[in-house]
Amino acid sequence: MKKERIAKLRLFSEADVPVRVGWMNDERVYPFMGFIPPISIDNTNAWLKRVNNDSSRVDLTIVNATDEIVAFGGITAINNQVGKGEFYIFVNPDMHHQGYGKLSTIAICQYAFMVLNLHKIYLIANESNIPARNMYESIGFIQEGRMRDEKLVKGVYENRIYYGLLKTDFKEGLRLPIFTTLIDNILPPPTPHVIKQYVIRGVNSLQFQILTAHIGKEVAA
């Protein structure tokens, strides 16, 4: 039987810190993310205190049907005047190649367009990171730039690829009416940190729908 994949979004919370720190120190994660280990729990708690009061970013935890954490991601550098923000994600190193990166990316992009009301999402990938680039392109990200020699990897220059996704680039199959309707009907005016949780069910690799949404000041237990 085909296993149903689900990506649930909730705001990143203090309880997630140890898992995040574990991954950030994992050599299957940090070379692609620009973290420089060792990352400590204390520093990450201090980081969380800072970002909780920062309206220019939203940090999310993505869990699956059994509430295992499958990824951390979010939107940073939110510029409401232009309507843009920078996307990031890193997937559970024990769950690579299962499609959770793509499902989580789709969910976060939906969240950014529908809830944060952004016009554009962008990200910068290492040129040699072909799997990630293929995934972004499959969702509709367009290569807008190839910045030469913008990164050093073990003393060797690497190019960086700049990707942009306008609301209108988002692939047709990813913009389900049900999603829009639900967001429009039940959510208050889009302000970060008001919506604490909503659930997206993967129908197939290109389709999903909201199952539930929780609104409130406290993170749902």
Added chain:
Amino acid sequence: MIIRLFQFGDIETRVRWMNLPQIYANMGFTPPITIENTIAWYSKNLTSDNRIDVTYCDDNGDILGFGGVTQIDWDLGRGETYTFISPDKHHLGLGTKGNQLLIYISFRLLCLNKLSSHVDGPNIASRRVREKLGFKLEGVIRDEKRLNGELIDRYYYGLLNREYKPPKDITDTQIRITNVEISKLLKRGAH
């Protein structure tokens, strides 16, 4: 034309120009720029390790323009250039000449690997200058900025040290930046 480091005595001219629409419209400054703030900016830059600001002059020492390399990342060897020319001396090719000197010191004295420059899409004159200077267009970033209410594209240009060919007409006498000044900058970069 000669190039030297920006000095305290240049502040008055810089502030006067920066408050003129023909300058600030293309530079992303938001006027009013004040003398006090610019003095504070200047003092801060004296110990900053990630930028160099220069003044372009004619042979009599009269100021023709200002420029610099900012956001220098010494590990990557990369920085971003800016230049603006006296508002009554536009269309004389001074922007190109100034930039040529700035690029020369960036690659030959500071030994940077790459210069980047981000230009507003509608600013065709500036884009043409980048291309004339040998910059390669590396990206057209869509809807990156709001200008007078409209979303506009930004053009990302890059020039690498290894593809740089210095113009033949640059002479040592045009470079009025001493070895002491350069080694101070490099020392700050090396921490």
